[in-house]
Each structure stands twice: as C-alpha cells, then as structure tokens.
Amino acid sequence: MMASAPAPNPRLGREAVVRAVGALLRWLKHHPSPAPEPIYLLVTLKTAPVRRFEHHLSLPLSPFPSIFLVADRLPDDLPDDIETLPSSALRSLPAVARRGLVLVDSRLKIPGSGKGAKGRGRVVPVDLADPAWAESAREAARRVELRVEAGTCRAVRVGHAAMAPAELVENVVAAVEAAAACVPRKWRNVRALHLKAPESIALPLYAAPGTGGNDDPKDAKREGATAVEQRRVKRRRNE
Template structure:
C-alpha cells in the first residue's frame, strides 16, 4: 500500500519520516553520550532567498532534553521539570546543560559577550522575568519554538528534537517542522530541494527530495561539501541571539 503525505498540501510522506527518525534513533542508541544528542532538520533550498528572513516554528514537543534556570533566588513555585542553578554556573555550564534550554534571571548579566566561543559555553539562553507568575509556562512555550533563519546560501539546520525523545514524539516534531518550514520559505514547496534529519555525528538521513534533483544520491553524509554546509548551518543555528523582554514564546 502506497504511503500518503502527512497533510493534503505536504510533499513529505509520514512513512518516510518514521523510517528516517527510527534509523537515527537506533544510531543514537548505539552511540550514546552523557547527554542526549540534538536532532536537526536540514532544509536545502533550490534557490537562496533574495532577502534575509527568519521564522519561528512551533513544535508539538520541546527539542531540548531539559530546562535549567540560572538564578540566585528561589521562585515561589519552581516546577518539577525546571532545574535551578546558581549564577556562578553561567561561567561554565556543564556539557549536559549546554544542550538544554537555559533560562537566565533577567537580573543577572550573562558574561562573555556574544562571541562564538562564549555562545558555545552558554548554550541556548533565554532571559526570564521571575516576577511574572506565568514565567514557567512561558518558558515551556519558548522551549517548543525553534527559529528557521536564512541569511544566505541554500542549506539551513533547525533543531527539532533530541535522542531521548520517544519515536512518535520525534516524528511529530519533524513533520511539524517540515510543514512549517515549507510554508514559510519563498516559493514554498517549489523551492525545497531536499530535507534530511541528522545528529551532529551521524550521516544525513533523507526525508524528501524534489523530483529530478537526485538529492537522495548526492546527499548521504559522505559529501565534504554537504558536511561543510551542515557545519555552517548548525553554527548559525547555535548562535545566541539577544531577545526582547517579551521574547519568550512564539510570535
């Protein structure tokens, strides 16, 4: 029986997403690390957009394995799913924490500037106002949002999960990210050349390739050009961006 697209307007077949995610999760199980590895959706376009754009994609499940709060004051109601860390942790976050979403009390100053090395040490940080009674729910909403940002080139990476996600949750995130990304890029699906899922050390597993592109053959994780594109894409995705005070959650 032929597989069907995830939605009437989608060109991604859910069966393809299920197979690719299952294969990637099996690989991650055989190559376990102290903290769950991130899972990326790689979006390859046929043509680079004329203008830079960024778009937030809302996922059904958080792509981060945990949420940490860096603060020297204990909130009145600290949720069970948020780990409290002292302000001193900002100077050197544990590797496991750097792969999670790190909330920082707005009264604290994030050290190290905005350099590449400093961003790598801090991980993904978001300022939070602990005086807001809804800060925890806003943080959970922020944890479900990822940004597709295109400034040049045709290949971009979006974090859509982690190795500890249940297979069905990972598939749901991948499908949601694909459909949202295809809906927001210029010319939509007509401009999508290929889609893959990948962890930092795995090969790129194909989800979709446009007819006539042969992307499933020339993008298998062994191409040095594709490796460089992925490295550049993930580096851009990992940069810590300044957010406005009301920046929690999707716009």
Template sequence: MAMASTPSTPTSRLRREDAVRAVAALLRWLQKHPTPAPEPIYLIVALKRAPVRRFEHQLRLPHSPFPSISLVSDRLPSDLPDDVEPLPSSALRSLPAAARRGLVLVDRRLRIPGGGGKAVGAKRGVTVPVDLSDPAWAESAREAARCVELRVESGTCRAVRVGHGAMSREEAVENLVAAVEAAAACVPRKWKNVRALHVKSPESVALPLYSAPGTSSDQDGDDNPEAAKRECAAAVEEQGRGKRRKKSGMGCN
C-alpha cells in the first residue's frame, strides 16, 4: 500500500530519522500515560504566512489514524466485518470513550443529533454517514478512515490527525511522513511557506520535526516560542472538535 512520498525525494525537507526519533519518543510517553482509549497523534503544521483564502485539502494516509471503526445502526448488515464494531442508535447521544477516539459510521437512516448529517463534535467522535445498501460500504468506510483534512481558515498553525497511541512505530512514521509530504505539497508556496513541523498528542509536549532555516525565537513575533505553543494547543483543540463541514460522502477527493 505505497501511498506516501518518501523523504528521499528532492523536494522533501523532512529527514526520516527525525520523524522516527520524534514518533518513538511520543509513543514512549503515551505508554507511560495510559488512557481508556488510544490517544490521537497530531501533525502540527506552522506556516510562515496564512493563506489569503480559506483552504481545505484531503490527505490520504497509508494507515488509518483511528484506533477503531464503529457502525451505529439498528439494522446491521448480516455480513458485518470483524474490524467494525456495532453500536445501537441510542449510542449517538453518549458514545463510549473508545468510539469517540475512533471513526463512527452512522446509518443514513438515522439522524445524527445536532449534526445534520455531518461530522459532529468531539463528544460524539468523528462521524460519517454511510449507505448500508451499497455492497461496497465497508471498503468505502476503510478508505474514509485513511483520509484526513488539512484546513486553514485563519492563523498559521493547524493540526492534522495522523495516528493513535496503539499504532506500531513504523505505521505511525509512515503516516507522519505521508502527511508531511502531502501537506507541504498543497499549502500555498509549498515548503517555502512551512515554518515548522511538530508531532504531539493532546496532553504531550510538541516534539520538533522540522524548522525552516533562519527561524528562531528572537527574529520576530511570529516565532515567539510561547505564542507558538499556544497556537499549537489551539490547533489541536480545534481539530479535536470535529470537521463540521465534512461532506456526507466517504473517501478522499
């Protein structure tokens, strides 16, 4: 499943060894701070300049960044895949912690409370409507689970979910490298506009992956370390609230 660009390409500025080192350190930290469900892992993309217009891009990863896939339906398919956990419609109002950290598929015959058929907030997880009458719904769901969104509306720092704490180190590194290359290829001015890259979980510190040459905390206000820390925290919080504008269809564009 070779989807990601490798960091050996001439345009890449991320060294794979830096990604391996940061991911290994983050996974060790997560193992020492266990939670009821695997914590998400985020790539933090800090730009030098915010895009003039709002910008959205779908990134396809080699592996799903979600630890689980749940299906909320009162009429389950007879051939429900082993990797999809069934949940009753009543669960929509109060999902278990494991489901909130994963991808939640919702039968289109059901109404998502407060969601209007779109992805809803972190309390209910990242939800995607699914048409169970489609014979290929399960494969479409797995494809949707490999797709994440990079969206910049204001500011210069954004978080992209690239993994979870139960992933193997190699899978997490592959996802991280793929997300970095895809993000750097789609932002305005590409790598020239990338100020810094970090990887973190919601409660961990941000571990550095890349810093553009010439950027330092004493050059200008945009590189103030405390301001950058607050911006990264805000980016993770916003990403965790869910993608409210997510289209009802599954899969990457």
C-alpha cells in the first residue's frame, strides 16, 4: 500500500512582506499621528479552533515604540531605553498602554488587575529588586499574544510606524512562522495573512491556494477591520 503524500507546507514569500511593509509605512508617513501607530499581522484561519487558543510569539524586536516604568522609587541603574512615569499614571493606564509597553513596580497596585484587566494593553509587573529586571522587561516587550476565542480572524501586534522597514520585515516574518507553527493544523488551517494599521486597508501577504484571498481587497479590508476594531472597542470601554 502506497503511503500518502505529506501535506503541503506553504511558505510566505519574503518579497510579499517587503512590498506590504513598504506600502504600509509610506501610507503611515502621509497620515501621521501624535504617537507611532501600531501595526498588526492579521491571521485568518480556515476553521476556528474548537477550544479557546492562546500562544505567545517571540519577535526579534519589540513591536512597541517605548517601554515605560511606573514606580515611586526608581532604581539607581535605570537603562536608557526605559522611560519613567509617576505612579499617578496608573489612573490612565489604557491611554498610556497604547503608547508602549508599561512596566509597573510590583509594590504598586495595578488598577483593574485580574479579570478587569482586559483591554488595558500590555502591562507587566516587575520586581525592581531583581538585578535582571531590565532584561526580563526587554524579553517581555518582544513577546506578543495570539489569542483565538471566537471567529477565525485575529490581530497580532508586530510593529509600529516608527520602525525601519528592515526591522518591521524581520518581525513580520518571525510572527508569521511562529503563528503558523502554533495554530491548530498549522499551515493547513491558515486561510490568509494581512498587514494592517488601525486606519489603513489590510494589505495581503498570503492566501491559501484556491481561496482567492489576494484577489478581493474589499474582503481583506473587512476581515482586517473586524479584528483590529475588536481591540479598539475593548480599549475604549476601559478608558
């Protein structure tokens, strides 16, 4: 009996990423904002997972333009790449978290922690007594979450408008490979991949053979807008 052929394992062409990144950064340059806009990888599956799915993807570079530390007592050896905020900033965490990754001294109480923390962006408690806290913070800044709760399209933050094109390309490629490796049935379940900023159209990166995902930009825009809008609505509810 002849063994069945292995399932095809498609790979995203790097040229497609370079084109999409270049086009999106040019669009963002002509539509500036007070803070660098986030950039998302949209992962559209053929079939939604039966159970809730969460996975952390590790990127080469932080997709956040800034790393903030909220503390009453600052460490003596504060790194140059970490900005400081007063503890009063905890009262406006949603607005602060949109600007970057927020580190909070573990001695301070984070408002709305636990079940109510959804929609507050990336807020990470840190132990400033640990000599390696800064490196741990940088590692946290490079991790993003891929979560599928319902539906088939989810947004993963992979960069921001102030990144260099080559940096964003590296992050997108790494995120695609990591996402395709961890979703149920891996590449066989990936229907389409797009790149998007909050107000831009969704730029196609990949479409599974036979799906026609790259041929209908209106569908791509609707899919991308749905995933990113879910994030924006959650943020507004917590302001």
